Amino acid sequence: MNRPRVIVTIAPTGGMAQKSQNPNLPTQPDEIARNVYDCYNAGASVVAVHARRPDDGATCDPAIYHDINQRIRDRCDIVINNSTGGGVHGDMIGQPGNGYWEILWEERLKGMEAGAEMCTLDATTIVASFGGRELLMHTSPERSRRLAVEMKRRGIKPEWEVFSPTHIVQEVAALTAAGFDEEPFVVNLVLGAHRGFQNAMPYTPRILQSMVDLLPTGSLLCVSGIGPAQLPAAMNSLLLGGHVRVGLEDNLYYGPGELATNVQLTERVVRLVREMGCEPATPTEARAMLGLPRAVTNLPAFAPAGMQPR
Secondary structure, three states, X not given: OOOOEEOEEEOOOOOXXXXXXXXXXXXXXXXXXXXHHHHHHHXXXXXXXXXXXXXXXXXXXXHHHHHHHHHHHHHOOOEEEEOOOXXXXXXXXEOOOOOOEEEOHHHHHHHHOXXXXXXXXXXXXXXXXXXXXXXXXXXXXXXXXXXXXXXXXXXXXXXXXXXXXXXXXXXXXXXXXXOOOXXXXXEEEEEXXXXXXXXXXXXXXXXXXXXXXXXXXXXXXXXXXXXXXXXXXXXXXXXXXXXXXEOOOOOOEEEOOEEOOHXXXXXXXXXXXXXXXXXXXXXXXXXXXXXXXOOOOOOOOOOOOOOOOO
16 A cells, blocks of 8 residues: 655754754754765655854855755755755844844845755744844845745745744735745744744644644645654644654754754654654655746846846
């Protein structure tokens, strides 16, 4: 009997945690690539990549992204998804003159420039409290549209990263209805980040179900549970017909007081996927399920400052 296929995403690094919190966190290109390869061998078919500078600060520098992507591709055919959210330190933060500390828009845009098959489309405006600062992540409707336009024009499949129900019924609904994405609409619901992100939702089965009920027809569901929510949110996603994501970006621990590795987290969720009667998708199967490759489309250019249309 053919088992249902489930996409397992590994998010190995993220743009927040530091090695001082978990020394197993991979931050440099070869370290990330080796870690991703081990997770691929454990059953992951998609990797959510965040880049770091040599000093471990967060960055969307396309040269660093390209280095990471190439090292991963030299090892395996896992689907590569680069972040346009960036992070909460390093190149990603500054004060652009309005009095706020911000996650810089111009830096976020660089995440599309390294040739990834997918990129996160964080069509969200939130305030992150981190390191004693409040960091505005300002993604207005027009900025959201620019991200969608540039991804479609480059043939990049967006992963719609959603923190609250309003992000679904506003940006995701409006931009998919306007034709900036094609089914399946890959939607990653981020739950459990509410302690550090204003406008984010906690994880409970009822909250997850209520957000799933709002998804556009043709959506492909994945859930990122933050911290201790990671494992129950993954299993809840599976029960709802969705897909799973694990990794040190979202959760540094295997159990109470026990620091995790990315491989441990991948192996556990793969084991549970199989126990639930499903089978982890191969990268080839995942591409078919995600609608990859996405065709390059000629659209009127919406090039933000510093970006030139190809």
